[in-house]
Amino acid sequence: MADLFSPVKYLKGVGEKRAELYAKLGIYTVYDLLWHIPRGYVDYSNPVKISQAENDLRTAVEGVVKKKFPEATANGIKLYKVLASDGENDFKVVFFNNRYAYDALGEGKSYIFYGKVSGNLLSKEILSPTFIPAEQREKLVPVYPLTAGLSEGIIRLNIKSALSCLDGMYDYLPKEVQSENLLCTLSYAFENIHFPEDERALSLAKKRLSFDELFILQIGMLFLKRKNRSRTGFKMQRLEIDEFFDSIPFELTGAQKRAINEAVSDMCSEIPMNRLLQGDVGSGKTAVAAAICYFAHKNGCQSALMAPTEILAAQHFNTLRSFLEPLGVNVCLLTGSVSSKEKEKIKKLLSQGDFSVAVGTQALIQNSVEFKNLGLVIADEQHRFGVMQRATLSGKGESPHRLVISATPIPRTLGLIIYGDLDISVLDELPKGRIPIETYAVTGKLRERAFNFVKKQLAEGRQAYIVCPMIDENEFTEGLKAAKSYAEEIEKSFEGFSVGLLHGKMKGSEKEKIMADFKAGKIRLLVSTTVIEVGVDVPNANIMLIENADRFGLSQLHQLRGRVGRGSHKSYCVLLTDNLSAEARERLKIIASTSDGFEIAKQDMKLRGCGDFFGERQHGLPLLKIAELDSEMLSQARNSAIKTIKSDPELLGHPKLKAEAERLFKKAGEDIFN
């Protein structure tokens, strides 16, 4: 018999073929299958007669299959119909393109169907229902995330076998953690997450498994944090950098000074800095980066600053150059659009140590560049990089210091999850004299008026952004066409002003040209996709109009809005949308009513759930299958994890727990123990 960690193919009723399908769901072992958490539960316990079923509602109806009609095709859709009777009335059961379901029904047999009911009194139908044989009537039946070829029924059957592999004694959670947090046992949790006794048992199961995910995540993070604490080859001297402060064109905010001090202290210790710099848009993160590059330079070390896009790399290059070159620091730029001849020259000078600071996109800096003594690595807009990349950043040199910069303010609780392996500095203060951005949400009916308002600003010498509909860097030809034709329309409406178009499918050099022209004021109105989302800094631009604003996440809107309000002019953000759903309105109300990125992030998470908020690819952490980011549970899990590691730093007394953390992080590509 298969045991808990056998490949799933050895499980009774699975085999090679189904194992391949399970692999598509990320399920390789029997144990993985147990973690295949239902996406919901169907209550089959109280089926009604079809005459009592209300149209358009999901309902459980019991019936005997009287007849299976032959397959039919309509508009390219394969229809499978079945006639059933509940003893009083006949009704039809209809499946679309779902032969599996149809084949599973036997004539003369009795089932409980669960699905949307439609039709009239004479002829009722139940559409694409799930169903169970009537004799298997259970209270709450799990509904699973599916893949083609694996039906609900098969998955339920396989999970039942998987549960029988679960030794009731198997549990990786330290006993005291279980009791302190009032958690049920692991086997009880698995039994009841899949086949709940009742609602109460289900909620106990959810609590236990959610806690486990957060707990294991924290255990892993704590290991990761420790792993990164090998000695650095770049312990620095606490040299003063007053000349930097004196030469930049503004007085740093208190928060900036504090962050610089924290970084400097880190860099003067034996252990490499491993710090996150978090701050709202416009809080001046680049100046902090520049200051510590200068500090590294004074200590005879090189720095690398990596940005997620070429536009940003070019902008940082210009900023850093303007701050640092007057102080005698040589800065270079490495991006895809630098000619290969030029690149070779730059690389040679870098390897000789002639440049102190290299700015570039991360691919360029990571892959092919040799430094003479790279002591500091900075990654900007870190949320696009993720934990895994964080680890590879330090691949060069002898454990350089690392600073990651994030412009996505996140609530502290989430920060602890995602950045549990880092120390955190927060810029919670904006530079003085910033005038708050006025934000309005309006419907498309007011587009003309909004355009006129933009024109008025342009006429006064300002510049403007319009973020256009449905296009982002990942959408291809169709979206592009929309962007282009939209830009053409805009050009017509804004006759007399120079209009530029920026989108993600342009070559790096084209983008840079457009951005440079916009910065220089040659382009007055920039129609753009979300490529301008992060970091772009044009102080003269004071109005941003966002089409289809409801399509963006709140944090993304906040980022976009952060492109304006950077100069001395009063700035505006106009959100256009025709989506008048209560949710859309609620969201836009939030963004219009506050400019605090942390508050917005909190609300955003509340509305969307954390999975959506970040998305696995962005933070690179193991995906949470069940845990919600409940801050109370999170801090309990974190405290328990800290206690556990404190009392048993190598988890020698908890081999199962260690294996569990290892498994989870390996799935995300991170080997935390080596």
Ligand code: ADP
């Ligand atoms: P972000 O934190 O969003 O990356 P930037 O570093 O791009 O912000 O800074 C935004 C703008 O504010 C830039 O034009 C920058 O020169 C300016 N700035 C930064 N710090 C200060 C400060 N202490 N006082 C005034 N302006 C500042």
Ligand code: MG
């Ligand atoms: Mg920035």
